[in-house]
Amino acid sequence: MDNRYPSPDSQSGIALLEALVAILIFSVGILALVGLQATAIKQSSDARYRSEAAALANELIGQMWLVDRTDSTQITTKLQSDFESPDGPEYKKWATRLSSLPNGVATVTIDDPGTELAGRVFITIQWRAPNDPADAKPHQYLSSTMIQ
Numbered sequence: 001m002d003n004r005y006p007s008p009d010s011q012s013g014i015a016l017l018e019a020l021v022a023i024l025i026f027s028v029g030i031l032a033l034v035g036l037q038a039t040a041i042k043q044s045s046d047a048r049y050r051s052e053a054a055a056l057a058n059e060l061i062g063q064m065w066l067v068d069r070t071d072s073t074q075i076t077t078k079l080q081s082d083f084e085s086p087d088g089p090e091y092k093k094w095a096t097r098l099s100s101l102p103n104g105v106a107t108v109t110i111d112d113p114g115t116e117l118a119g120r121v122f123i124t125i126q127w128r129a130p131n132d133p134a135d136a137k138p139h140q141y142l143s144s145t146m147i148q
Contacts, residue, residue: 053141058143
């Protein structure tokens, strides 16, 4: 019986190979964490912009609810003249606050008086985040309510 053991020369470099494999596995893990962190930051800023858009829309709706309601037949006409985009004076004051959103624009439409849905208000707020590609579809927040 020949019980020969491998010579130490034939085993050389195995520790180096194990170290390289360990570094490779560690590097893949670190790259995954970096990618996860980048995604988390992007999602966080998107959520901030969405909440800012919601707050702006709710602010405008709150201002509409404060309009004088003594003449209920004229409420929709008053809302249209004051709040509809782009010429309503109250809309213009409110629209200056859109600067809190990057490239923020808004449209406000109010259904005509005399129709079945008179007083229905639609607010559309759009923005494009700074890190979005130029050809990307803008982000959008829609809100609708009925003011009578």
